[in-house]
Amino acid sequence: MTRSDEIELSIVMPCLNEAETLAICIDKAQGYLDRSGVVGEIVIADNGSTDGSQQIAIAHGARVVDVESKGYGNALMGGITASRGTYVIMGDADDSYDFSTLDPFVERLRAGDDLVMGNRFRGGIEPGAMPPLHKYLGNPVLSWIGRVLFRSPIKDFHCGLRGFRRQSMLDLHLQATGMEFASEMVVKSTLGGAKVSEVPTTLKKDGRSRPPHLRSWRDGWRHLRFLLIFSPRWLFLIPGAVAFVIGLLGTLLITFGPLVFGDIGLDISSQVYLAALTVVGYQAVIFAILTKIYAQHEGFQIPRGRNFDRLQKRISLESGAVVGLLVFLVGLVIGIVQFASWAGSGFGPQDAAATMRLATPASLLMILGAQTIMAGLFLGVLSVGVKRR
16 A cells, blocks of 8 residues: 555545546546556545445545535545645546646646646636636636735636645635635635646536536625635725714714815715714724634634734723723713703704704714624624634
């Protein structure tokens, strides 16, 4: 038996009822190993197949690893962890990728790359191999978002055929259990400074008679949601902070009278909308902070800046409650003063403009105070220690 340290390449395929195409994929992969002279193994990460896929894999010379936890990411991590090669090339077992042509991946890995992605848009997509929704919208948009947010060189984030150094990938501590595992691998590799590259890859129509496991809108949203977890700063923090500052300043300034900019005048109706902008901006800022804390709490190793570390040390359930309560009380006092003034006049008619000019910021402060208190409470929930299996 070949010793573990002699295996250079592990070819890992996740499997869930792939009896129709599994043998073809294994035979192509074995043919590549025989032709190229690469010392390798074929690992089938079975995620609970009930169609005899396990027996087919064994009969064709592959090693089967049973992965009980359901999900694409779980299956792949099970296979990667159990693999013995210095390098791993993973690909779907539906015969949509050609495992007999892995030379470009091996060459880049031997040259020192940590992650080598296939690019289906460069290598070619056969007719019917990818739904138009994925080809022209889903994959290009999500890949573009990934490039913009994380400055990644990868132009096909979701290609199922990719190779990497096994230990480099294990060191990333990948957490995603589903289809978003594909995005996590690229994002964390890029953020961690890994050497990442792409090679052209051809996508064929898969050989299965049943529909694929992928669900377009559900899995597309899961990928997008994952990208949002890793990029709260640019998507929420900065836009939210800008909206909050503009809205708050505008709301407070109109308290003292209308604002006039040339031919444009802003008065109480504008004040109401500016107050709403303040609330939305503040919610975005809180969301960005709590999302980042949640991501770190759940084990997603995302970039941390010194400013955020200092902020995280200062904010807590208690500090949030104190600050929120003070802000709320300021708004409440203004409201009480207004009510007392109205009561002093015998609850008679009021000047609508003058009343709203003060009532709007008072209401805004109470809303912001309440939001701060609730954010502090949620932060307290996140900080509760739990035993994880």
